[in-house]
Amino acid sequence: MTATQPGPLLSVRDLRVAFPTRQGVFEAVRGVSFDLGRERLGVVGESGSGKSMTGRAILGLVRPPGKVTASRMEFEGKSILNLPERQMRAVRGRRISMVMQDPKFSLNPVMRVGDQIVEAYRQQTGAGRAAARQRAMEMLEAVRIRDPERVFGAYPHEVSGGMGQRIMIAMMLASGPEILIADEPTSALDVSVRTEVLRIMDDLVTDRGMGLIFISHDLNLVAQFCDRVLIMYAGRVVETLAARDLHNARHPYTQGLLNSLPRLDAPRERLAVLERRPEWKDGPLDPALVDASMIDAFPGGVR
Amino acid sequence: MSAPILEIRDLRVWFGNPPDRVDAVKGVDLTVARGESFGLVGESGSGKSTILRALAGLAPTWSGTITVDGESLRGTRRSPAFHRRVQMVFQDPYASLHPRHTVDRVLSETLRLQGMDDIDRRIGKLLDDVGLGRGFRFRYPHQLSGGQRQRVAVARALAGEPALLLLDEPTSALDVSVQAEILNLLADLRVERGLTYVMVSHDLAVIGHLCQRLAVMQGGLIVDQLTADDLRAGRADSAYTRELIAASRSYAGREA
Numbered sequence A: 001m002t003a004t005q006p007g008p009l010l011s012v013r014d015l016r017v018a019f020p021t022r023q024g025v026f027e028a029v030r031g032v033s034f035d036l037g038r039e040r041l042g043v044v045g046e047s048g049s050g051k052s053m054t055g056r057a058i059l060g061l062v063r064p065p066g067k068v069t070a071s072r073m074e075f076e077g078k079s080i081l082n083l084p085e086r087q088m089r090a091v092r093g094r095r096i097s098m099v100m101q102d103p104k105f106s107l108n109p110v111m112r113v114g115d116q117i118v119e120a121y122r123q124q125t126g127a128g129r130a131a132a133r134q135r136a137m138e139m140l141e142a143v144r145i146r147d148p149e150r151v152f153g154a155y156p157h158e159v160s161g162g163m164g165q166r167i168m169i170a171m172m173l174a175s176g177p178e179i180l181i182a183d184e185p186t187s188a189l190d191v192s193v194r195t196e197v198l199r200i201m202d203d204l205v206t207d208r209g210m211g212l213i214f215i216s217h218d219l220n221l222v223a224q225f226c227d228r229v230l231i232m233y234a235g236r237v238v239e240t241l242a243a244r245d246l247h248n249a250r251h252p253y254t255q256g257l258l259n260s261l262p263r264l265d266a267p268r269e270r271l272a273v274l275e276r277r278p279e280w281k282d283g284p285l286d287p288a289l290v291d292a293s294m295i296d297a298f299p300g301g302v303r
Numbered sequence B: 001m002s003a004p005i006l007e008i009r010d011l012r013v014w015f016g017n018p019p020d021r022v023d024a025v026k027g028v029d030l031t032v033a034r035g036e037s038f039g040l041v042g043e044s045g046s047g048k049s050t051i052l053r054a055l056a057g058l059a060p061t062w063s064g065t066i067t068v069d070g071e072s073l074r075g076t077r078r079s080p081a082f083h084r085r086v087q088m089v090f091q092d093p094y095a096s097l098h099p100r101h102t103v104d105r106v107l108s109e110t111l112r113l114q115g116m117d118d119i120d121r122r123i124g125k126l127l128d129d130v131g132l133g134r135g136f137r138f139r140y141p142h143q144l145s146g147g148q149r150q151r152v153a154v155a156r157a158l159a160g161e162p163a164l165l166l167l168d169e170p171t172s173a174l175d176v177s178v179q180a181e182i183l184n185l186l187a188d189l190r191v192e193r194g195l196t197y198v199m200v201s202h203d204l205a206v207i208g209h210l211c212q213r214l215a216v217m218q219g220g221l222i223v224d225q226l227t228a229d230d231l232r233a234g235r236a237d238s239a240y241t242r243e244l245i246a247a248s249r250s251y252a253g254r255e256a
């Protein structure tokens, strides 16, 4: 890793996202803290545990009536918490990008795919039309789109699920952001295409010092591809570990996840399911399992 | 053996006209027995979703024959009997759920269309079955996480109590513990109600777990058909399939 700058790229403390609902306020994110360096940080967790919402909060994309608070949210030392939209636009896409979980839904349905990449790239870099077009084609080829010419001129509903994911990745990486938040970016890719796409992200981290937040349900992938992993459960980070230690996780939720994986080499009749315990949601965090930064945010355990 | 529930002969699906014509499926044969669980894997963009969409009447131009439960399909019109027999879970659940309909409305409309009674109880049961619980009943799609939306789509497909279920990456947005719950549920329903599945997935371990047989696609064609045992043993005719199996092993292999 190219550790040039002192201090993390991104520093988040006690991030909370709350929505008013019929049944009262629902906290989708409940005090998440972490630092991101020039590294691959995996985020794994329950469906609905706040992974996407954490990414959206960083980019100021939580829709009202959702409310975002944090005791710190700094990008290269400057606060980006609830920035006015105009200032946020200078950061979003240009310096911090996010590959959304529903790529085809996040693309404009009535605009050709290529034009969307070109437009985004020009907005972010001020490049001319021809240069932007060339860059867009390069990126489509880089993510292993077989017939980039055709896909360039296609509408989002005319591409497959995995092509949609790759288009989104191409669009978000074109301008060379300092941080990429990738939300399930490869779930619809076959293994060989996935390897290529991961290599592109990997190169950006190692060669250019990009920080990558990699949200995924694929435990084996995260264990191999990432440097560190945060495990989220019900809006909190319940365990942080080095990716290579993922298979020796100690939190019962993480262990449960590992046990529920189907395996080609060890077929079984039924898959193990988790017995979810209330203390995972509301009990104090275990200081042995999470970073000190998490505990700092929760003096005396948890509220 | 009884007549197969699904029989596809020389299926070709294309979009647009020359010179921009895209040939997405280029002559595919498939037979799925009643009560069987059949997997479809392969390259991204190889035509997997297109096959399911053609079956469901969502691909405007196709040729060949598709027979479901003895009924021969034509064009894009599907009979009421077809809709009772076949349900589909789409690859992107966001697009398949109406943005202004609550979960309750999505499920109750499907249940009513199928002429079911006792709607209230059934909705509760369906939400429990897919691990969402009744608290989600009056949510809108934008108030759900990716995996929660996918589970609503699975619940809607199950609501119609179909004989044949087409599943396009049904668990790819779910954490693996919820995936395990859904796969167990599907396995149970197959035993209890004799359901038949055609399931698309990139995860060979998921296919190996749920399916007895699978087809491997590349560039609009089926390049291999094999049994789950073949898959586990790495026995495959095509180099592409062997490559897929090897890649998936090496990457899951660390803890093995």
Ligand SMILES: Nc1ncnc2c1ncn2[C@@H]1O[C@H](COP(=O)(O)OP(=O)(O)OP(=O)(O)O)[C@@H](O)[C@H]1O
Binding pocket: A019, A021, A026, A028, A045, A046, A047, A048, A049, A050, A051, A052, A053, A054, A066, A101, B142, B143, B144, B145, B146, B147, B148, B173, B174, B175
């Ligand atoms: N507008 C909203 N109103 C109320 N609750 C919401 C709203 N939007 C999201 N939520 C809830 O916030 C929680 C966190 O959602 P988020 O999308 O971050 O989950 P996730 O961890 O990304 O899950 P998945 O793996 O399924 O994508 C979910 O339980 C979801 O139901």
Ligand SMILES: Nc1ncnc2c1ncn2[C@@H]1O[C@H](COP(=O)(O)OP(=O)(O)OP(=O)(O)O)[C@@H](O)[C@H]1O
Binding pocket: A157, A158, A159, A160, A161, A162, A163, A188, A189, B015, B016, B022, B023, B024, B043, B044, B045, B046, B047, B048, B049, B050, B051, B091
């Ligand atoms: N409406 C359409 N118009 C034009 N081309 C289309 C349309 N729908 C699909 N295609 C093309 O057909 C091919 C097959 O797409 P399909 O969605 O079936 O792939 P897939 O195997 O499901 O891939 P993935 O695993 O990425 O979802 C792709 O090249 C896609 O661009």
Ligand SMILES: [Mg+2]
Binding pocket: A051, A052, A053, A101, A183, B145, B146, B147
């Ligand atoms: Mg999500």
Ligand SMILES: [Mg+2]
Binding pocket: A160, A161, A162, B048, B049, B050, B091, B168
């Ligand atoms: Mg598809």
